[in-house]
Ligand SMILES: C/C(=C\Cc1cc(O)c2ccccc2c1O)CCC[C@H](C)CCC[C@H](C)CCCC(C)C
């Protein structure tokens with residue numbers, strides 16, 4: 001019984017405060033995106049709490065519940081970042097197991113069950129696990145940021161046991177023009193201005209662009225079925241700002 005963790009190999013070098021005006025640059029490849037997340041890492045958790053008024057923690061709990069993870073399971077969190085979903089999964093599956101790589105976040109939390117976390121670095125499109133290894137999987141605010149989303153879903157399908165689920169939490173690319181307009185307005189007028197106070201305007205502008213380039217709930221369901229899942233259902237949450245895909249292997 002263990003909770004397995006997973007994220008991209010980190011690129012050294014912290015965030016550098018910009019002296020010049022913010023230059024929007026395309027974030028196209030995996031290395032660019034990893035460098036972006038390394039820049040926002042120091043303030044990521046605090047900005048998520050501030051900008052969502054703490055609601056992201058509710059959305060993450062919902063996503064973990066939808067994964068079907070339960071006491072004694074072996075589970076996987078892909079694109080774990082600072083570990084929010086990982087720690088929730090750890091609490092869900094209970095104590096035992098081993099800790100391989102202790103991330104900085106790990107030192108801030110010390111519940112007994114967190115010893116069941118194994119932190120592994122790698123790529124979501126090439127998971128270093130055997131077929132049918134896990135009883136449940138989560139990927140929170142990760143699939144939208146992966147370049148080859150279908151390959152990532154195929155990999156998660158491969159490593160899940162038959163009949164088990166992946167829970168994919170992310171922003172919702174709404175088909176409702178009003179919801180989409182309000183989401184855009186919030187990002188343009190609240191999220192990016194607040195982020196610019198930390199020298200991260202272009203990083204949070206990427207957030208808006210990535211949502212525009214993401215898939216709708218229906219498209220995510222189709223992609224999951226194409227990737228090999230037998231069932232897929234997308235649920236809109238938080239008045240349609242967020243969404244959660246639940247796909248069964
Ligand atoms: C946990 C959340 C976002 C994580 C996240 C994901 C990314 O791909 C990023 C890319 C680039 C920069 C940052 C991120 C990033 O933080 C969701 C909550 C945090 C959001 C930044 C806040 C979004 C606010 C909603 C548009 C409106 C919320 C309305 C109400 C408070 C419920």
Ligand SMILES: C[S@@+](CC[C@H](N)C(=O)[O-])C[C@H]1O[C@@H](n2cnc3c(N)ncnc32)[C@H](O)[C@@H]1O
Pocket residue numbers: 006007008030033034037078079080081082083084085122123124125139140141142145146147
């Ligand atoms: C927005 S953060 C989400 C972190 C965390 N799951 C959460 O819910 O807060 C996206 C994470 O995905 C990781 N990531 C992006 N592309 C990846 C890939 N191809 N393989 C593994 N991790 C990746 C980034 O390094 C970053 O930690």
